[in-house]
Amino acid sequence: MYARWSRRNRVLLIILVVVSVVFLSLYFRENKQGILHRGQSVGLAIISPVQRVASAVISPFSHAWRFVSRIGYLSSQNVDLKKENARLRQQLVDRNELQAESERLRALVGFKQRTGYETVAATVVGRPPSNWEQTVIINAGSSQGIKPEMPVVVADGLVGQVARVSPWSSEVQLIIDQRSGVGALVQTTRDTGVVDGDINAELHLDFIPKNSRARIGDVVITSGYGGVFPKGLFVGTISDIKEPTYSLFKEIEVRSEVDFSRLEDVIIITNPPRTVDREPVDR
Amino acid sequence: MKLNYQPAIAIVAAFLLQTTLAPHIRVGGVQPDFLLIVVVTYGFLEGPVVGSVCGFFAGLLQDLLLMTTLGLNALSKTLVGYLSGMVEQKVFSENFVLPMLAIFATTLISESIFLALRATLGESISLIRASRSIVLPAATYNAVLAGLCYPVLARVLKRQTRTQSRSGELDGAFAPTLQRVRKK
Structure with missing residues (x-):
């Protein structure tokens, strides 16, 4: 071990270090056209083709290696x-x-x-447990000023009326419920009648005489009769008209724009104008 | 005295591996330094003279052909080659743990010298960041690679020893090593 520190070794080391430092010094002193820089350029010209060929050969293995080495990383x-x-x-x-x-x-x-109108907004929070009733439960009740028979609407038209009230929720009877009846008129002909629901959750406009000029597509609005619904609320449009021989009235089907199966937010009109004497709505 | 070309061939082979294979087997952003492994190996095997000469020429080749500042690698690898030659030659054995540790340490030294030289030449380098992202990962990678290579090298050298001892060729750059291995 001691012999390794011989004078010869140290001299050789010093020579190599000095040569390296000389190279460093010359490299920094000369410009880009200097002999050392040009030597490097020649070196690059020599090594580039070798690298290119090697890269073409190694690439498939390299990709495989990269895939394997990155499995853990890719997994996380x-x-x-x-x-x-x-x-x-x-x-x-x-x-x-x-x-x-x-x-x-x-x-x-x-x-x-x-x-x-003065209104209260509410959200539908429940559906009836029975197939026979067309009602919904809303999250507004007497504590919000909700009372029975207040009209309930959405932007697409009339929904129904408040049937029962509790302090924090209410039951709304939809106009498609078979027990519901809404005083209505055909906007173009001004023929008045009653829109009621049926067991199939469809709307019918009753009591329109056979001599009426109501046509398919005519708009049906609330008439204000009965005192529950204010006049002028959009109910729907006439979708079908029949004239049975056995009856004095037309059989008119009305299509509402309201999607009763997807009601989410509704408005309760809390100050409906009572312009006409009340009539019982539920039949 | 017969001239031994084996270190030169090993350095050229390592250089070819360095320029072709090493960039494709990066792990965590670092690649192994095949030239350093060769230099350190010859330092362990043949002592400081061969180690430093191998380090000088390997570093110079690297500087010339890889467009780094000429003299940087030559200087750092010369010093590392010399230092590795100073280490007891017990390091070289079939037990691969010692060579791994030695390569790990010498890589740290080599990269530190390289960093110090670059900093001396005016480059702004964060030592902590460079250590964390380059020096330590590179040392680990080289050590693992050395652990894989050394058992193979040991077997090759033993076979060579037997062949050369039969033909009486025990002089040259590898004579001390061959004699030592033969004694085992």
């Missing part, structure tokens, strides 16, 4: 991406939900501004 990245994907998907759902809610509320606000 896959888990992270799945989590992020789930989070983003939920965000998208929330965003779409907010957008839909915003559109519904904007329509309801528009209705309030157009009509000038």
Whole structure:
């Protein structure tokens, strides 16, 4: 071991270090056209084709190596991406939900501004447990000023009326319920009648005489008769007209624009104008 | 005295591996330094003279052909080759743990010298960041590679020893090593 520190070794080391330092010094002193820089350029010209060929040969193995060496990373990245994907998907759902809610509320606000009625907004929180009833439960009750027989609407038209009230919720009888009846008139002909529901959740306009000039497509609105619904609320359009021989009246079907199976937000009109004496609505 | 071309061939072979294979087997952004492994191996085998000469020429070749600042690698590898030659030659054995540790240490030294030289030449380098992202990973990679290579090298050298001892060729650059291995 001691012999390794011989004078010869040290001299050789010093020579090599000095030569290296001289190279460093010359390299920094000369410009890009200097002999050392040009030597490097020649070296690059020599080594480039070798690297190119080697790269072509090694590439398939290199790709395989990269794949194997990245398996762990890719696996954890896959888990992270799945989590992020789930989070983003939920965000998208929330965003779409907010957008839909915003559109519904904007329509309801528009209705309030157009009509000038005092209203209370509510959300549908329940459906009837029976197939025979067409009602919904809303999350507004007497504590919000809701009373029985108050009209319930959405932007697409008349929904029904409040049937029962509790402090924090109410039951709304839809106009498609077979027990419901709404005083209505055909907007173009001014023929008055009653819109009622049936067991199939369809709307019919009754008591329109055979000599009426009502036609398919005519708009049906509330007449204000009965004192429950204010005049002028949109009910629907006439979709079919029949004239049975055995009856004095036409059989008219009305199609509502309201999707009763997808009601979410509704408006309760809390100060409906009572211009006409009350008549019983439920038959 | 017969001239031994084996170190030169080994350096050229390592250089070819360095320029062709090493860039394709990067792990964590670092590639192995085949030239350093060869230089350190010859330092262990043949002592400081051969180690430093191998280091000088390997580094110079690297500087010339890889467009680094001429003299940087030559200087750092000369010093590492010399230092590895100073280490007891017990390091070279079929036990691959010692060579691994030795390569790990010498890579740290080599890269540190390289870093220090670059910093001296005015480059702005964060030592902590460079150590974390380059020096330590490179040392680990070289050590693992050395652990894989050494058992093979040991077998080759033993076979060579037997062949050359039969033909009486025990002089040259490898004479001390061959004699030592033969004694085992």
